[in-house]
Amino acid sequence: MKKQYTVSVFTENKIGLLNRVSIIFTRRHINIQSITASESEVQGIHRYTIVIEENEILVQKVVKQLEKQVDVVKAFYHDNDQLIHQEIALFKVPTNSLAGSGEVEQIIRSFNARILAVHQDFTIIEQTGHKNETQQLFADLQPHGVLEFVRSGRVAITKPMKELKDYLAEVEFASDLQNTKNYTNGKA
Amino acid sequence: MKTEVLEKKRSMTGAEAIVHCLLKENVDTVFGYPGGAIMPFYDALFDFQNDIKHILVRHEQGATHAAQGYARASGKVGVCIATSGPGATNLITGIADAQIDSTPLVCITGQVASKLLGTDAFQETDVVGISMPVTKWNFQVTRAEEIPVALAKAFFIARSGRPGPVLIDITKDAQFGSFEFEYEPCAKVRSYVPEPLVEIEKIKEAAHLINNATRPLVLFGQGVILGDAQEEFKTFIEKAGIPSAWTILGLSALHNGHPLNVGMLGMHGNYGPNLLTNQCDVLIAVGMRFDDRVTGDVNKYAKQAKVIHLEIDPSEINKIITADVAVLGDCKRTLDLLTQEIKQNKHSNWLAQFRKCDDLEYQKVGKQELHPSADKEISMGEVIRIVSDKSKGNAIIVTDVGQHQMVAQRYYEYTKWRSNITSGGLGTMGFALPAAIGAKVGAPERLVIAVIGDGGIQMTIQELGTIFQYGIDVKILLLNNEFLGMVRQWQELFFDRRYSFTEMVNPNFQHLAKAYNIPSYKVEQRKDLEGEIEKFINHRGSYLLEVKVGKENNVFPMVPTGASVSDIRLE
Numbered sequence: 156m157k158k159q160y161t162v163s164v165f166t167e168n169k170i171g172l173l174n175r176v177s178i179i180f181t182r183r184h185i186n187i188q189s190i191t192a193s194e195s196e197v198q199g200i201h202r203y204t205i206v207i208e209e210n211e212i213l214v215q216k217v218v219k220q221l222e223k224q225v226d227v228v229k230a231f232y233h234d235n236d237q238l239i240h241q242e243i244a245l246f247k248v249p250t251n252s253l254a255g256s257g258e259v260e261q262i263i264r265s266f267n268a269r270i271l272a273v274h275q276d277f278t279i280i281e282q283t284g285h286k287n288e289t290q291q292l293f294a295d296l297q298p299h300g301v302l303e304f305v306r307s308g309r310v311a312i313t314k315p316m317k318e319l320k321d322y323l324a325e326v327e328f329a330s331d332l333q334n335t336k337n338y339t340n341g342k343a
Numbered sequence: 344m345k346t347e348v349l350e351k352k353r354s355m356t357g358a359e360a361i362v363h364c365l366l367k368e369n370v371d372t373v374f375g376y377p378g379g380a381i382m383p384f385y386d387a388l389f390d391f392q393n394d395i396k397h398i399l400v401r402h403e404q405g406a407t408h409a410a411q412g413y414a415r416a417s418g419k420v421g422v423c424i425a426t427s428g429p430g431a432t433n434l435i436t437g438i439a440d441a442q443i444d445s446t447p448l449v450c451i452t453g454q455v456a457s458k459l460l461g462t463d464a465f466q467e468t469d470v471v472g473i474s475m476p477v478t479k480w481n482f483q484v485t486r487a488e489e490i491p492v493a494l495a496k497a498f499f500i501a502r503s504g505r506p507g508p509v510l511i512d513i514t515k516d517a518q519f520g521s522f523e524f525e526y527e528p529c530a531k532v533r534s535y536v537p538e539p540l541v542e543i544e545k546i547k548e549a550a551h552l553i554n555n556a557t558r559p560l561v562l563f564g565q566g567v568i569l570g571d572a573q574e575e576f577k578t579f580i581e582k583a584g585i586p587s588a589w590t591i592l593g594l595s596a597l598h599n600g601h602p603l604n605v606g607m608l609g610m611h612g613n614y615g616p617n618l619l620t621n622q623c624d625v626l627i628a629v630g631m632r633f634d635d636r637v638t639g640d641v642n643k644y645a646k647q648a649k650v651i652h653l654e655i656d657p658s659e660i661n662k663i664i665t666a667d668v669a670v671l672g673d674c675k676r677t678l679d680l681l682t683q684e685i686k687q688n689k690h691s692n693w694l695a696q697f698r699k700c701d702d703l704e705y706q707k708v709g710k711q712e713l714h715p716s717a718d719k720e721i722s723m724g725e726v727i728r729i730v731s732d733k734s735k736g737n738a739i740i741v742t743d744v745g746q747h748q749m750v751a752q753r754y755y756e757y758t759k760w761r762s763n764i765t766s767g768g769l770g771t772m773g774f775a776l777p778a779a780i781g782a783k784v785g786a787p788e789r790l791v792i793a794v795i796g797d798g799g800i801q802m803t804i805q806e807l808g809t810i811f812q813y814g815i816d817v818k819i820l821l822l823n824n825e826f827l828g829m830v831r832q833w834q835e836l837f838f839d840r841r842y843s844f845t846e847m848v849n850p851n852f853q854h855l856a857k858a859y860n861i862p863s864y865k866v867e868q869r870k871d872l873e874g875e876i877e878k879f880i881n882h883r884g885s886y887l888l889e890v891k892v893g894k895e896n897n898v899f900p901m902v903p904t905g906a907s908v909s910d911i912r913l914e
């Protein structure tokens with residue numbers, strides 16, 4: 156059964172790597188719903204947060220093929236229950252739509268959104284939340300005129316507690332052939 | 344005489360540095376083709392002709408296949424060189440072939456100067472982008488000082504773990520730039536795990552399954568050869584007494600005459616191992632990846648069996664066939680550990696079932712194919728049988744793709760390790776002629792026979808020029824059925840004999856060979872066959888032997904696409 160999964164890919168910071176990562180999805184005809192790249196808490200390690208809708212078995216195979224890439228340190232997948240995730244949306248509305256009845260301000264308040272900038276002609280509203288929330292705000296604002304709307308890709312933090320640096324240490328240990336050759340019974 | 348290899352730091356150009364990196368990696372041969380963007384390198388190479396043999400191929404695709412043949416015959420990394428743009432794009436087929444067949448290659452391409460990147464400069468092509476899906480790793484160098492580290496990594500990545508092709512694209516200004524050269528071979532890349540850690544628990548679980556199996560079957564692939572695990576593999580199957588069948592890339596990892604060798608898997612494989620895959624109780628896959636040509640319909644594949652998968656690449660586990668026990672690691676090590684845990688065993692009755700299938704297959708297929716009656720046209724099988732006899736199974740057989748490939752692999756009696764070089768995963772027509780050149784260069788003491796169809800030979804026939812120029816002793820066996828035989832066979836069986844564009848009007852191959860000063864002969868009658876094959880094999884130097892074989896002969900057995908392996912057809 157298809158379900159939404161978030162794939163987190165931790166990589167070296169290399170030119171072209173985004174291409175190498177996305178090929179793994181596109182060659183299997185998987186549509187990427189959103190993708191975000193940023194630094195991670197470990198210096199020099201970047202993370203991609205990729206949202207897809209697929210069945211779990213396939214996602215497992217994709218994750219292994221991602222990890223197989225030389226410059227990929229580690230890849231994980233999680234379903235939405237295992238994540239805290241957010242997206243950010245920006246809306247450009249005519250400033251004069253805020254005048255008068257106060258209806259727009261009402262909407263902004265009820266969504267916990269905030270006004271980011273006010274210009275003579277336009278006002279920028281920012282909202283952080285899940286996609287359904289930003290989508291709803293968009294729907295509610297639309298009758299009042301939305302000049303521009305943009306939403307970021309998902310950023311997500313996982314609930315499991317193991318730290319990236321511990322995974323890194325494991326990978327680095329295993330990257331040394333001397334270690335792999337001597338390793339037996341769960342211990343080096 | 345070896346030019347002294349540098350020990351200390353020395354100022355040099357990027358182009359010279361490439362040469363010195365190759366020397367440091369003990370590269371003795373490269374296959375290449377020059378052009379504008381790689382000229383600085385070629386100029387530097389000019390002074391090192393005694394240290395590095397450069398073989399000028401006739402098309403860059405030939406360079407990749409030759410490097411593949413070299414790598415597969417020698418166990419070393421194959422190196423090829425090309426210029427930017429068309430030179431680089433011509434490499435792609437060979438790189439893709441090396442990727443899917445896990446062949447270690449380092450491909451070095453020239454690139455336009457870094458300030459021209461992205462401007463559609465003359466002969467600029469984004470080869471890093473193009474080759475990304477078909478390389479294990481690739482990298483673009485824009486500064487001379489990056490060259491040693493990039494090439495050291497390239498060789499390490501290409502040969503370590505599951506091997507594969509690596510491409511390094513070097514801009515012209517990086518080749519011209521000077522820097523202080525220093526070389527440190529690469530021993531590790533922190534984000535890359537060449538060999539997963541072995542879990543002893545899994546070895547124990549696997550041993551338990553094997554010890555309790557009554558009808559175990561081993562399937563072995565190229566992992567055994569790549570892992571250099573010939574002895575470990577033999578010891579393992581002998582101790583457990585398990586019938587063992589090969590994929591076409593695993594062929595020659597185990598002597599064909601070994602009593603436990605039960606033959607070939609897959610679409611045109613042997614009857615026994617295909618049929619009995621669906622009767623075994625434990626299936627032990629060693630260094631193979633369950634290609635669809637091997638499994639047929641996966642939903643009807645070995646459903647009754649527990650599956651043990653010994654594999655170096657974690658992404659192969661459960662990719663096609665779910666493993667009950669996955670034993671990750673280099674099979675040289677895991678086979679050894681597994682052998683220690685298993686008990687001595689024999690499965691005589693089970694083995695006898697394979698032999699019974701062999702008899703049936705021989706009656707229905709082998710007999711006519713290997714010894715056709717006098718009224719029949721020459722068959723590919725009888726040619727291979729005689730070649731096998733006359734060469735005592737000692738040759739390296741390099742095959743192209745098609746019917747002749749299947750027949751050569753089915754009927755040549757391989758006795759030696761690393762003796763089957765073929766394009767398995769990609770099925771690249773045109774592979775054999777250049778790959779045979781590389782194989783001969785990589786294993787000069789071996790007899791190298793290229794078995795090729797009339798279609799495939801014309802895809803890379805220009806490499807006759809390379810054979811001619813360097814006097815490379817490649818025996819070319821051309822099995823001419825005047826058809827794209829394998830496709831014609833499918834048209835006959837599955838498309839109502841509608842032979843849509845598969846008939847070939849061929850040139851006079853003797854005249855072609857003559858143009859390159861390669862002696863040749865065309866056999867059209869059975870009575871000449873044996874004598875001519877004898878001459879062919881004993882000839883010193885390259886030789887083209889063309890044999891006119893039955894135009895509409897088919898290769899059997901056959902597992903039709905989408906059918907189960909146990910639905911294998913004998914006729």
Ligand SMILES: Cc1ncc(C[n+]2csc(CCOP(=O)(O)OP(=O)(O)O)c2C)c(N)n1
Binds near residue numbers: 799822830
């Ligand atoms: C580059 C390439 N193009 C097309 C094919 C499809 N194909 C597979 S086998 C075959 C026929 C090969 O004919 P030939 O070389 O004469 O060998 P035969 O099968 O007759 O032994 C073709 C066209 C291929 N494998 N590779």
